[in-house]
Amino acid sequence: MNLKQLSELLGLSQTTVSRALNGYPEVNQATRERVLKAVKETGYRPNKAAQRLATGKAGSIGLVMPTETGHYSDVHFGEFLSGLGEAAVRHDFHFVIMPADPQDEIGALRRLAASGNVDALFLAYMRTNDPRLAMLKSLPIPFLVHGRSLGSEPDYPYLDVDNEQAFHDAAKLLLQLGHKRIALINGPEHLDFAIRRRMGLATALCDKGLMLGPEHMHHSIMTDEHGQLAMERFLRLPERPTGVLCSSTVLALGAVRAINQAGLKLGEDISLIAHDDVLPLLRPENFSVPLTTTRSSLRAAGSRIAERLIGSLQQKADMPEQELWKAELIVRASTGPALA
The missing domain is CATH 3.40.50.2300 (Response regulator)
Incomplete structure (x- = not known):
């Protein structure tokens, strides 16, 4: 089915059919719907090169x-x-x-x-x-x-x-559970989302008279390897954090691995909240201990x-x-x- 055949089938000019398909306002709604219905029924697909020449648009x-x-x-x-x-x-x-x-x-x-x-x-x-x-x-x-x-x-x-509010809410939950030493495993520090997530945590801590110290922050690309390295460093601190926020379930995968290898129990010895981008191969409910998350689908x-x-x-x-x-x-x- 080409444009000529489609126009003959509809009893319309090729120009009218083309304009209907490309959203020109001078084509009335009834004609446009009739053309779109015929396109769906016949399986017609416009020639992209011709469409670009006609409309000046690349699609x-x-x-x-x-x-x-x-x-x-x-x-x-x-x-x-x-x-x-x-x-x-x-x-x-x-x-x-x-x-x-x-x-x-x-x-x-x-x-x-x-x-x-x-x-x-x-x-x-x-x-x-x-x-x-x-x-x-x-x-x-x-x-x-x-x-x-x-x-x-x-x-x-x-x-x-709203990354700042998301991590403020996550930190507030940990604070309500009695956590005072809260660490952050974050994305690259120059990226806006990472800055706002750090601000959200810092504000929540400040509201309780607490501070987010540099020893409780880690910034890196978001891989499970970097999540593990960050958590291992936190666990070596004289006073390790009791709660951790992760900027991704990918980072959390490595962080949880470090917690398990240290013989600690997630949700008991240490609490963790991750941001969930709804990655189909890394669902937080499928972790050995299901993860608390801030959820927003990428x-x-x-x-x-x-x-x-x-x-x-x-x-x-x-x-x-x-x-x-x-x-x-x-x-x-x-x-x-x-x-x-």
Whole structure:
């Protein structure tokens, strides 16, 4: 089934069918619905090259992925991309990934925007006073940020999790259970989400007249190996922490391993709360001691970002400019009262 055959089947001109498929406002709703129904029934798929020539649109979302020798693959980013891809497929969009040297992200974003291969960009791994924001605002195509940037005016479109509140709530639970020495196994310290999670814990401790000391903090890429190394260091302290917050279930996997190897019982000798990105292969309820978590799905975030970007390209009026999701605190067996 090609465009000519579809137009003959409907008794419409090829121009009308094409405009209906591409969202032109001059096509009335009844005609648009009739065309979309025929597309679904016949399995027609538009020629992307012809569609691009007709509309000037690529039908693609773009992102820059920093990569270099020794760069770790990130299961969290993979889960986010899965959500992005699911939404793109629903709307017959592609997404284009441009690998780039980490020192040339701004240049790579400019080149990708200028290539004509994408209609919109999204940005991740936000930092304090992120210089990429000003550059994106200067481009003639829409963009969306996953996260936020401390120190920057919040005048850009974003979707973020309230990381500060999530870790404040998690710390508050441990404090209510009598814990006073609470440690943090966090992501890279220059990333915005890690900064906000540290702030949430520090504020909760301060409310009780306590402090988050440097000996109780660890920042690294979020792998199980780094989670184990951090927990082993905490357990060697003269006064080890009785409660620990982890920025990922991946970090928690290593932390729990260190706790077990030390002969300690999770939820009794030491309590642990992890942030759960809802990774399908690492469910907190399947740990030997089910983990208490702050829960927010990365896949759902990826899907929502794609829906918002595509919606903005289709000029849908109901798309918000900014969203801040609240994480859900789910209490399981890895948290218990502090030992006297």
